[in-house]
Amino acid sequence: NAGVTQTPKFQVLKTGQSMTLQCAQDMNHNSMYWYRQDPGMGLRLIYYSASEGTTDKGEVPNGYNVSRLNKREFSLRLESAAPSQTSVYFCASSENGVGLTGELFFGEGSRLTVL
Amino acid sequence: AQSVTQLDSQVPVFEEAPVELRCNYSSSVSVYLFWYVQYPNQGLQLLLKYLSGSTLVKGINGFEAEFNKSQTSFHLRKPSVHISDTAEYFCAVTRGGSNYKLTFGKGTLLTVNP
Numbered sequence: 001n002a003g004v005t006q007t008p009k010f011q012v013l014k015t016g017q018s019m020t021l022q023c024a025q026d027m028n029h030n031s032m033y034w035y036r037q038d039p040g041m042g043l044r045l046i047y048y049s050a051s052e053g054t055t056d057k058g059e060v061p062n063g064y065n066v067s068r069l070n071k072r073e074f075s076l077r078l079e080s081a082a083p084s085q086t087s088v089y090f091c092a093s094s095e096n097g098v099g100l101t102g103e104l105f106f107g108e109g110s111r112l113t114v115l
Numbered sequence: 116a117q118s119v120t121q122l123d124s125q126v127p128v129f130e131e132a133p134v135e136l137r138c139n140y141s142s143s144v145s146v147y148l149f150w151y152v153q154y155p156n157q158g159l160q161l162l163l164k165y166l167s168g169s170t171l172v173k174g175i176n177g178f179e180a181e182f183n184k185s186q187t188s189f190h191l192r193k194p195s196v197h198i199s200d201t202a203e204y205f206c207a208v209t210r211g212g213s214n215y216k217l218t219f220g221k222g223t224l225l226t227v228n229p
Contacts, residue, residue, distance in 0.1 A: 042219040050215055090158055099214030102147050102166050106158035
């Protein structure tokens with residue numbers, strides 16, 4: 001059982017370039033999330049999708065866009081990458097909201113460097 | 116708003132010693148509390164959770180945590196650690212109900228030395 005799969009695992013961009021991080025889950029979960037992890041900062045929520053067809057901003061949405069393509073897939077797009085977006089990005093899913101089911105399932109992360 | 120404070124950024128211990136990783140939270144409403152573990156170059160996985168009921172919660176790999184409402188704490192403990200417990204540990208909080216925001220602490224790096 002694959003769980004949550006993220007691609008690519010590593011990416012190097014130049015300032016101003018664009019890219020999309022892909023995420024797919026095979027657990028039939030309704031809710032999906034994108035977090036970024038920076039040293040000493042813990043994980044911060046960028047965007048989430050409560051259910052197919054909906055998306056909402058999290059704590060640090062500026063510079064990002066998301067698409068909930070279908071129930072399985074949730075992508076994160078950087079339109080014009082900046083060095084401040086150098087980070088490790090995690091996709092996660094949950095059966096419903098964390099306040100109902102209490103657990104997130106994480107992918108292995110995508111390490112992005114912006115030069 | 117909810118927040119989490121992990122009081123120690125790094126905790127070095129020797130193998131077979133006991134360990135406690137401290138976590139305090141603030142919230143104006145009832146909360147759900149979690150501990151996640153992240154091994155090097157991996158995603159996070161759930162170690163244990165408190166939703167309701169008994170305040171002593173047991174998780175995987177011999178870890179346990181105690182919810183203390185009066186002290187707003189949710190400290191993680193293990194009586195005897197192994198080298199393989201070396202990882203980063205994150206405390207997290209959310210409020211119950213229809214809610215999608217899990218707030219993480221900044222993490223505690225546990226290093227178990229031989």
